[in-house]
Amino acid sequence: MEKHYLFTPGPTPIPPSVLAEMAKPIIHHRTRDYSALFSQVRLDLKYLFQTDQEVLIFAASGTGAMEGTISNLFSPGDKVLVTRGGKFGERWEELANAYGLQARILDVKWGYAPKPQDVSAILKEDPEIRGVLVQATETSTGVSSDLKALGEIVRPLAGTALIVDAVSALGTFDIPMDRYGLDVVVSASQKALMLPPGLAFTALSPKAWKFTESSTLPKYYFDFRKELKNAQKNTSSYTPAVSLVVGLAASLRQIRQEGLEAMFARHARLAEATRRAMAAIGLEPFAKELPSAGVTSVCMPAGLDSEELIKILSDRFGITVAEGQGSLKGKIFRVAHMGFVDSYDILALISVLEMVLVQMGHKVKPGAGVAAAEALLLE
């Protein structure tokens, strides 16, 4: 008998009801059925993004929408500030370089959050900076950013846009786009949205739309202005990923039913339960500040290899957790608790982790981690 359990920060588990929707015979995208579904999806995405602006949908991974943000807002030579505290900060930098922008880097030690006062100081020193590129959650480290503080810094600057990669963050904690003054929010389907990968989302503030008017970089598939016009006519520029949008309608319905507040509270509880359990097991958190509500990164005890842990979890227990990326390979593992995950899942995972760590020679009192999680979950 084989049962599989997915604890990776994308893809994440998909509710059977959503899988069933996507398994229905496919419909054409220029039909009344699809139009009705799409107009509801557009409304529900505004609810999820907490914005009055249109949320654009692309058939792509999140990186596609990150690229579109660069090519639609900027022109060659434009200066941007990248907060680089992990693999996805590096992705902003690579994208800026690929399009001939001047990327100024604010290096953030992996495991720490970018300091808003550092961003503020750089923007004061260099008022030519037209974009601040951050991660809402840096998936590679499990660290979030203080979006509220960053919004307060960038909002008064008419010539600077605050651009947020919220691929692994949206839906896991409160990111009120309009209220915080975020100018671009990018996300994707395979995280808290409980869908397969293949849809990317982006929403732009009025300030960001203004930026698109002067951008001279080439764009076509990710042409935001063209997509906006089509979305407002309730259609899309190119053939949409129909089955994924059908799944999206179902997952957004579920999110509406739970409600954003309850959804954020659930993620916060699962994250806190996971962190307390890891502490009780004697494992150090890798995220030293603003730990993510969606993914917890954990340091391996000295002398033990996370690759081995991950292999045992997979081979013997059917559990997939994520490894460390880049220089963190072997040193950390990452447990996602985003989307279609509940306390049952987290408790079982913690218990299995205890067993495997005992086997690997780490000193754990069996049940200690689970007890710590239970205590929090009973609160």
Add this chain to the structure above:
Amino acid sequence: MEKHYLFTPGPTPIPPSVLAEMAKPIIHHRTRDYSALFSQVRLDLKYLFQTDQEVLIFAASGTGAMEGTISNLFSPGDKVLVTRGGKFGERWEELANAYGLQARILDVKWGYAPKPQDVSAILKEDPEIRGVLVQATETSTGVSSDLKALGEIVRPLAGTALIVDAVSALGTFDIPMDRYGLDVVVSASQKALMLPPGLAFTALSPKAWKFTESSTLPKYYFDFRKELKNAQKNTSSYTPAVSLVVGLAASLRQIRQEGLEAMFARHARLAEATRRAMAAIGLEPFAKELPSAGVTSVCMPAGLDSEELIKILSDRFGITVAEGQGSLKGKIFRVAHMGFVDSYDILALISVLEMVLVQMGHKVKPGAGVAAAEALLLE
């Protein structure tokens, strides 16, 4: 009771077995299960594309891979020749313009195929042309191109690449990429591959890979060289559209089982049966030359509106066929017979068409179209 029948040139019907595969719990893309599946997919795609080259997969619509072809092969100011005989010829032109290429247009009357001798004459007159951009099948008109003849013209020219949009053509008729000397072949999932939209494919000849070395246009998500390196390591640059790739594995297995030759023969028979039926019903084909094996475009009788026909088919019979695009709106309709379609489907559709046309006032002898199709299918 509601039953639905899809006869559009993308999306096309999806086999229930493929839907069932995609409805299984999602797997992570950095696991042995996914790796094993992906390496088989890579082999099967080479079989389908009839090439020894790697076939790249992107989470995108076909247009994304068309854009990638422009941004990976060319540099600003490069001259290309676009054969423009429908909406997708126009898309090549728009893409070339978006990236600052000089697009020379060979205008082809809609409903006709580009003449290879015209292409040859232009290339002789202007040896600076670096790319010839064609459609294997122009989906908006249902006309194919003579790829064999075009390959013979372009193959000897070291500085010119033959670039083929085979989005709606691949799998419907024989397109032996390597044998014909095609330099880029682009396709997508939602046509003969019997999958939802959301995957784009592209394969490059050694000549085309050479072109990518000197290209200076910006690219990131559709960076072919990066994707090739990752594909050869059996992975992908960004999160793949896992559920669609799982479906792809199943549909390619089915294509292997049928065999390319039998698959092409089936498409040819269904197309010919459809054309003969339309003639027997007294409807003119819109494609005057090289009619597509995947989609048949049909002129409405004088005085009748195809929009009305399409509405009745949908409202009363649950049948979706495609309308005419651009200036052809109301004047033609298009019936796709690609992918998971057989004679049962086509015969029923012809019969319903007879009924609806009679109701709309067109003189049809009931059964005449079906009889013509039967005669061909019995051959």
